Amino acid sequence: MSADTHRKPRKFVQDRDAVVWKGRYEPYDIVKEFLIALVVVVILVAGLAVVFGSPDDRPVTVKSWSTASPVDFAQTAITELDGTSGTATYGPPYNENGTAQSIGSLTPEHWLGVHHPIDTAQDYVLGPLATLPDSPQVQAAVAEYRSATATRQAAWTAAYEKAVANATYAHGKLVVPAGDYGPVGEIVSGLTSMARSGALDGALVSSNQFYGTDYTKPLLFIADGQYLANLAANQHLGGDEWGMMNETGQWPGQAWLWLYTLWYQVPPANNSTNGDLEVFATMIVLTTILALVPFIPGLRSIPRWTRIYRIIWRDHYREVERPTGGGPSSGSPPQVEGNAREPVTV
């Protein structure tokens, strides 16, 4: 005799258990239903594709950015050189310079550390400039900058960063108010020219391999500037406008991310330095709750309390609750699914 034979049946719980259906069965051609649904979906999708199409706005390149907004490019370039840009001060997984987001004593960013190392001065400015052929002035400027002390470098870049805020671009040249910038002016002007020629795009994606598919460096560089953010703001894609769940134009985007994006619109995440981690933690908790609803008393009773099921199964209840009828399960004793026992009828 097995141990199961001795197991005491559990008490029947409406929100956990179900009875075995003893009522009527009706013909149901499941294959036909699937094929009809497939045809309807194909027609619907084709109609939507013909009428609305899909967006495909051209990507921003370093060339297009520096051509359309050379001053913004130069202002960004100097922050990459002096290590004050968003990427330079980000922290893991790009470098160790930033303050990682945390909840209490948990700082998950540090758990796996730096995996995509970026030294913005070397990777975005000095390294690419070193690849420029036939540019003795630029190479001399780079050499002078490299040989200077850190204090001297910081003095040059700080002065230039202040001056470039009032820079203009005219006649193919970056015009910056005069000052003691050492070689920094030549470096930033050289990088701007390189960017406008398109050469910087290639330099940023080049690697030890011929085929490259990792655009981390150019994407983060572009994102450090204001140009990309301004284009996104013009398309109402900013983080305060439900951000990345949207697409350019009027396309629906990732509407299913609405709950994730919602938390960025309200406190505490919308004004917290740990906002991203707080939103993720919130979503992990809510998602876990959703998956475990069947185990959570109270939550699993919501369907019964709201009684929406009576709309879904309205035909069934109409039939069962007819004054003359005993319902489809009448005449046969109820059998409970699983090892629950039916309650005593009083």
Next chain:
Amino acid sequence: MTIADPKAPRPDQADLDKAADRPEDADQWTARIRTTAVEALPPQRMLPDRQPAYVASWIYVFGVVTISALCVVIATGFVLAVFGPNWWHVSSTGLFVNSLHLWSVEVFFFAMVVHLWGKFFMAAWRGKRKATWITGVVSFLVSVGAAFTGYLSQQNFDSQWISTQAKDGINSTGAGAIFNVTNFGQMLMWHIVLLPLCVVALVGVHVLMVRLRGVVTPFAARNETPGGEPADTTGAEVQA
């Protein structure tokens, strides 16, 4: 020399068909798996031609619409994969296929969300169907990931903006170290290989569970005791 009749059943095959469950093979792994699978999901349960009478609501359609849309998503994604990631940017035909892919994803998620909430309000986890509910929720989550990596793989302004925004959330959890949303090659692989495999596998398991456990029965009616016999078959309670 005799020539065998090609239409005649091979005696060894017929013998095999008859003796599908030989006692001496009871401990064989293959035989045990087959026996267990057929017992759990006999053909009549796997592809039923009858359903309980209460399975008569439009809400049940959204499950099959979800699977239909997934088929269109996979088919259009297959075409996009055949021609490569640049094709739809330079070809009007490619752009149309991309539009089909986009809208099939939108229909897929719409149907899936309606299906999910429909099942929630039916408390469809009742009667040993908790795993069915959980695989459904996990399927939804993995589908969100599959769609998300698709947006990252578009190679256009949208993918640039979404990836540079999304990196902060991913990086804050530490996952950015191994899941780099700004790495086009990595995201494309996740989008067209890893996550579709996971979605199809999860949906397959989910459907098998639905077939295994059947469709959840309704809550007790007003004239029934929950889980028990009808309390009052005269309908007095309803009339009151």
